[in-house]
Amino acid sequence: MRFVLAFYGTRGDVEPGVALGRELRRREHDVCMAVPPDLVVFAEAAGLDAVAYGPDNQAWLESTRNFWARFFRNFWRLKELKKLLRESREPGTRAWAEMSTTLTSLTEGADLLVTGVSYQELASNVAEYRDTPLATLLWFPIRVNGRIVPVVPPPAIRAAMRAYEWLVWRGVKNVENAQRRELGLPRSTRPAPGRIAARHGLEIQAYDEVCFPGLAAEWASWGDQRPFVGTLSLEAPTDADDEVMAWIAAGTPPIFFGFGSIPVESPADTIAMIGTACAELGERALVGAGWSDFGDVPLPEHVRVVNTVNFATIFPACRAVVHHGGAGTTAASLRAGVPTLILWMADVQVMWGAAIKRLNVGTSRRFSATTKKTLVADLRTILAPEYQIRARAVASRMAKSEESVASAADLVEKFALARSAG
Numbered sequence: 001m002r003f004v005l006a007f008y009g010t011r012g013d014v015e016p017g018v019a020l021g022r023e024l025r026r027r028e029h030d031v032c033m034a035v036p037p038d039l040v041v042f043a044e045a046a047g048l049d050a051v052a053y054g055p056d057n058q059a060w061l062e063s064t065r066n067f068w069a070r071f072f073r074n075f076w077r078l079k080e081l082k083k084l085l086r087e088s089r090e091p092g093t094r095a096w097a098e099m100s101t102t103l104t105s106l107t108e109g110a111d112l113l114v115t116g117v118s119y120q121e122l123a124s125n126v127a128e129y130r131d132t133p134l135a136t137l138l139w140f141p142i143r144v145n146g147r148i149v150p151v152v153p154p155p156a157i158r159a160a161m162r163a164y165e166w167l168v169w170r171g172v173k174n175v176e177n178a179q180r181r182e183l184g185l186p187r188s189t190r191p192a193p194g195r196i197a198a199r200h201g202l203e204i205q206a207y208d209e210v211c212f213p214g215l216a217a218e219w220a221s222w223g224d225q226r227p228f229v230g231t232l233s234l235e236a237p238t239d240a241d242d243e244v245m246a247w248i249a250a251g252t253p254p255i256f257f258g259f260g261s262i263p264v265e266s267p268a269d270t271i272a273m274i275g276t277a278c279a280e281l282g283e284r285a286l287v288g289a290g291w292s293d294f295g296d297v298p299l300p301e302h303v304r305v306v307n308t309v310n311f312a313t314i315f316p317a318c319r320a321v322v323h324h325g326g327a328g329t330t331a332a333s334l335r336a337g338v339p340t341l342i343l344w345m346a347d348v349q350v351m352w353g354a355a356i357k358r359l360n361v362g363t364s365r366r367f368s369a370t371t372k373k374t375l376v377a378d379l380r381t382i383l384a385p386e387y388q389i390r391a392r393a394v395a396s397r398m399a400k401s402e403e404s405v406a407s408a409a410d411l412v413e414k415f416a417l418a419r420s421a422g
Contacts, residue, residue: 001111001416006034006103007137008054008118010261012326014039016137016206016232017116019401022046023409032106046234053102054095054119057261096122096175100182107132112416117142121169121176121192128199129183133419135202135412139231139327140348143193143203147215148351150358154218165191200225202415204408206232207327208334210397211355229407230399231331235312244286244309245317251284253319254304255379258288259367260324262345267294275300277375281383286318311336312401320382324367325349330356337395339382343367361391 003024007017014035025031025048033043034053043050099119103126107113114135115123127134141147144161146154169176169191177187188195196203202225209216209228219226248254257274264270271287271294278285285303287294294305311329315321315336323329325342330352333340340362342353353364362382365374381387399407 002030003112004032004106004110005114006123007116008036010057012328013116015234015328016139018043018046019232019234019405020408021048023405054099093175100179121172124192124196125179135415137204137206139206141212145215145218147212149354165193204229208398230404232405232408233328233401235401237310238308240306241310241313244306248317254284254286256286256318256321258323259290259292260326261291263292267292268297271297273372275303277372280376281379325352334394335398337392339387339391341378341382343370359394361394
């Protein structure tokens with residue numbers, strides 16, 4: 001069969017699609033990936049054919065970081081926030097027509113189109129035009145539900161999520177309808193999730209059910225349309241793994257700090273905060289640079305900076321993991337059975353922070369509000385023995401990555417075959 005997988009966003013957004021694509025290719029299917037230009041090499045390294053799809057991530061990542069940092073500090077300054085939000089969205093909006101052309105061309109003769117969260121509207125329109133079945137791979141509970149924030153009454157959460165869907169639709173309505181006009185489709189009259197559900201799309205929940213108690217029961221009426229498979233990740237070894245593991249073995253287990261694809265505003269201040277906090281606690285720090293540039297920052301003796309490492313190898317050897325709250329990194333820390341501190345930078349990461357706290361395996365805080373004092377306090381909390389015990393218990397309930405990938409591949413194969421037969 002021929003599968004087209006369109007995944008836009010940072011590496012954490014794209015990796016689930018690449019992991020699925022690699023498994024489908026292993027099963028001897030024809031697979032083509034559409035990913036951001038700066039992640040084409042990443043997809044090709046997994047043995048997949050890949051084409052550029054949308055703008056480079058760097059075109060909007062810093063604007064997104066600035067928006068969320070200022071949103072929680074200055075939420076009353078609506079004019080400034082609207083400007084920052086417009087700046088973060090503008091590169092993607094400008095590229096919409098080109099992305100539609102790319103995806104329309106790629107899907108000719110495809111048996112199934114698979115997309116992630118970002119640009120699901122665009123992919124849904126192309127699938128409708130091609131009359132091709134659509135599967136979405138969702139790495140957090142973005143469909144309306146009452147379980148993502150445990151301290152808020154479910155009806156209030158559902159109302160807020162419906163409002164969010166409507167606001168997103170209003171934000172892309174004009175550019176989306178321009179795409180639909182170009183494809184000869186009628187104007188959209190409601191948000192994309194409702195249209196995807198109406199076309200009986202497969203909505204794979206690519207995260208663990210244990211993170212959101214009660215969600216599966218709430219969605220039971222959807223039958224097999226919203227299956228849970230666990231987080232999809234490559235867990236690929238890196239050239240640095242052996243050297244880093246040797247450094248870990250030469251001393252006490254370190255605390256890992258990682259900030260993903262959103263670069264920190266001040267690398268020097270970040271290292272200084274980590275270094276002084278860990279020195280006060282008598283701990284070593286292993287810092288995953290991600291897309292932040294720590295190259296010219298002086299490092300204390302007890303702090304080491306690395307680029308890319310295999311989380312599945314490194315995290316279990318650490319005392320705790322501190323990170324930005326990406327879905328993939330959260331799953332990796334939970335699978336490793338170590339306590340977690342999430343220092344979130346954007347909206348979805350707040351939800352993973354709430355999940356960590358609900359599981360009682362860690363805590364969370366806004367990164368832009370973090371100081372040396374709060375970092376020391378949060379680390380003291382999660383380094384308590386009871387957090388380690390609970391983290392190990394949760395790890396035993398998490399799906400293994402290879403199981404998650406295989407389950408997702410089984411589902412899309414079955415879905416594509418059923419739709420072609422129908």
